[in-house]
Amino acid sequence: MTDTANSGPQPGRHLDIPKVTKDLIVTALIATAIFGSTIAFRTVSAAGGLRLEVRYDVAFYVIAAVVVGRLLLWLFFWSKPAGTSAVEMPTSIKSGVAKISAKVGKGFAPTMLIFALVFPFLPFTDRYLLDLSILILTYVMLGWGLNIVVGLAGLLDLGYVAFYAIGAYSYALLAQYFGFSFWMCLPLAGILAAFWGIILGFPVLRLRGDYLAIVTLAFGEIIRIVLLNWYQFTGGPDGLSGIPRPSFFGLEFTRREGGFADFFGLDYSSIHRIVFMYFLILALALLTNFVTNRLRRLPIGRAWEALREDEIACRSLGLNTTSVKLTAFAIGGMFAGFAGSFFATRQGFISPESFTFIESALILAIVVLGGMGSQVGVVIASIAMIGGFEIFREAEQFRMLIFGLAMVVIMIWRPRGLISTRIPSIFLKEKKAVSADMVAQGEGH
Amino acid sequence: MTHHVDDPVLTVEHLNMRFGGLLAVDDLSFDVGRSDITALIGPNGAGKTTVFNCITGFYKPTEGRITALHEGGAKFLLERMDDFKIPKVAKVARTFQNIRLFGGMTVLENLMVGQHNPLMLASNYTFGGIFGLSGYKKAEKVAVELAKYWMEQTGLTARADDAAGDLPYGEQRKLEIARAMCTKPKLLCLDEPAAGLNPRESDELNKLLLFIRKERDTGVLLIEHDMNVVMGISDHIIVLDYGKKIADGTPEEIRNDASVIAAYLGVADDEVEEVEHEIEEGASS
Structure with a gap:
């Protein structure tokens, strides 16, 4: 009896032949449209110019592979009997990841911090890795800054790079015209960027959603174009060079006597300054994180989150939403200003080229990918985005393709970002994470 | 007719609210007592929520004056204040018909x-x-x-x-x-607090509102359709129809008011007397 029960096709596991055939034909057509043009034809440089090489066979194999792959999916995954989940694999992975991340979650942030502190002294750390981590930390800081505006206050800001530019140019210009040092300019750059945050804030107070996004996008472009065209003052497209380097409590990183290496009796090495820069940006980023975490527990931080949840309810409770929005823009802008002046001093040269829209988009992508409002998420996303960008440097022109594909996959897998739960700012008995389904996304999403 | 209130926490005088050609609130005047529960009732579209939005600053009234009065004698002209200052300074708080948490x-x-x-x-x-x-x-x-x-x-x-x-x-x-x-409001405005509640929850709400009035010395102004809540706990009821006040008095007065019954049951004006008569008969038998 048991034999007969097990033999033959399982009940309900059957293929809907016409449906599958239709699907495969559509697949073949789409694959032909994509690969027919990109793979079947290739230009080769030959004597006297370009020659078109036709590779129908290669294109055919690729298309066939796609169709066979789709057929295999139909045979082994999509033909499950009704009632069982069609996407069983991903859900099991999902719950597994949730379990692991819950375990890892607690220790993750301290581990990362310790790793970040000892990183420059590890044996495998070289100049390249240090430079890369400085870059990653800059984006971590920018991500944390933008997180205040987008993640907490829920105001979609597509022109965040403007504040980064303001910070960078503030330092460069103050140093050039008045000879101010880095340490003097750092707070000034922050204050100026915060001030511009308020200037941006005023016109967008009444705007919601898409309109808010468009105006902030325009603001970013206006700042860049002013920098580009105000030749006498900003140097226009030539940029500003010879930006002074920061000193370590008055000690310059030079070979000369009285420099850092000389003072501590070390042999001069250019890596000293890089390590110093690393710790400088690490300290600035941690300051951003510390201040943001602190602000979240203060009435202002709760007001930001309340604004993201429901603006009308805020006003009905006596919150002045105007000042709530302006403080979010100002404080978010301030941290970008700090990061900007660090960028200027690290590069020694800045030009409007560095502050294009793609930078804003990258920072926003980090915040969204990390999970809006999540501090740890921003770190993971920055490492993935900036580090991933470097890993795939070999892939040359396919880099953006891989990158885009990865983003799409992650957004399908975790639509609310990698870390999508919200930790309450205050609790009575037990700190319970709030699931992303409850948390509003604010304006412009 | 206007119900006399000795110590009002809120006075509304000649309130008009016009949206284009529609006069949503038409020359409305009423007082809300300091330690009363005042209900604002009326058929759908009578302009109750509009009155609320005028009081709490979400709309600026076309005409009229809305004054909040505190115990010390401080007066606040609500129609001139920013909406967020009304809860902050004038101490008039509100809830929403569709919950906004x-x-x-x-x-x-x-x-x-x-x-x-x-x-x-x-x-x-x-x-x-x-x-x-x-x-x-x-x-x-x-x-x-x-x-x-x-x-x-x-x-x-x-x-x-x-x-x-x-x-x-x-x-x-x-x-x-x-x-x-x-x-810490002096006046709490509730927009349909009992909507969607089951009878047990609605009883709990009644208790909560009575507690607020008694223990916290806060006036309550509420819009409500649930007559269990309105008749059970109100000290004072104002009835609106088409933006006009048609009745203003104690629950007992309102229950027996012919124009209110007409507005709710949809009787033409000339039949009001007839309806009134029928009610009297019904009450005596």
């Missing part, structure tokens, strides 16, 4: 946002709070105590650390009232 924040956090203004002051507009000055810590403790007090009164203590969006509907209604009470 901060769904992603916990119950406790919702109640803390309700106390934003005193906390902001205590944190020296963030500058004191960020350096952890003791003044803010004390103020936060006091705020948590007030939040706890209201959670106890509304039966939400057990859910203090749950997201507001996770609560069942009836508890969300209560939380919204608790949050409004955290602003």
Whole structure:
């Protein structure tokens, strides 16, 4: 009896032949449209110019592979009997990841911090890795800054790079015209960027959603174009060079006597300054994180989150939403200003080229990918985005393709970002994470 | 006719609200007593929520004057104030017909946002709070105590650390009232607080409102369709129809008012007497 029960096709596991055939034909057509043009034809440089090489066979194999792959999916995954989940694999992975991340979650942030502190002294750390981590930390800081505006206050800001530019140019210009040092300019750059945050804030107070996004996008472009065209003052497209380097409590990183290496009796090495820069940006980023975490527990931080949840309810409770929005823009802008002046001093040269829209988009992508409002998420996303960008440097022109594909996959897998739960700012008995389904996304999403 | 109120917390005089060609509120005047529960009732589209939005500053009235009066004699002209200043300065708080909670924040956090203004002051507009000055810590403790007090009164203590969006509907209604009470209002305006509540929850709401009036010395103005709530707890009822006040008095007076019955049952004006007669007959038999 048991034999007969097990033999033959399982009940309900059957293929809907016409449906599958239709699907495969559509697949073949789409694959032909994509690969027919990109793979079947290739230009080769030959004597006297370009020659078109036709590779129908290669294109055919690729298309066939796609169709066979789709057929295999139909045979082994999509033909499950009704009632069982069609996407069983991903859900099991999902719950597994949730379990692991819950375990890892607690220790993750301290581990990362310790790793970040000892990183420059590890044996495998070289100049390249240090430079890369400085870059990653800059984006971590920018991500944390933008997180205040987008993640907490829920105001979609597509022109965040403007504040980064303001910070960078503030330092460069103050140093050039008045000879101010880095340490003097750092707070000034922050204050100026915060001030511009308020200037941006005023016109967008009444705007919601898409309109808010468009105006902030325009603001970013206006700042860049002013920098580009105000030749006498900003140097226009030539940029500003010879930006002074920061000193370590008055000690310059030079070979000369009285420099850092000389003072501590070390042999001069250019890596000293890089390590110093690393710790400088690490300290600035941690300051951003510390201040943001602190602000979240203060009435202002709760007001930001309340604004993201429901603006009308805020006003009905006596919150002045105007000042709530302006403080979010100002404080978010301030941290970008700090990061900007660090960028200027690290590069020694800045030009409007560095502050294009793609930078804003990258920072926003980090915040969204990390999970809006999540501090740890921003770190993971920055490492993935900036580090991933470097890993795939070999892939040359396919880099953006891989990158885009990865983003799409992650957004399908975790639509609310990698870390999508919200930790309450205050609790009575037990700190319970709030699931992303409850948390509003604010304006412009 | 106007019901006489000895000590009003809110007076509305000749309020007009026009939207294009529509006169939503037409020369409306009424008083709300300091320790009364006042109900604003009327058929759908009578302009009740518009009146609420005028009082709480979400609409600027076309004409008229709305005054909030505090015990000390302080007067606030609400029609001239920014909407956020009405709860902050004039101490008139409100809830919404479609509940507006901060769904992603916990119950406790919702109640803390309700106390934003005193906390902001205590944190020296963030500058004191960020350096952890003791003044803010004390103020936060006091705020948590007030939040706890209201959670106890509304039966939400057990859910203090749950997201507001996770609560069942009836508890969300209560939380919204608790949050409004955290602003320490002199007048609490409730827009259909019993909508969607089951009879048990609606009884609990009655008790809560009576408690607020008695213990917290707060006037309550509510819009309500649930006659169990309206007739059960109101001291004073105002009836609107097509933006006009058609009756104003105690529940007993309203229950027997012919024009109210006509407005609710849809009787033509010339038949009102007939209906009145029928009611009298019904009452005597």
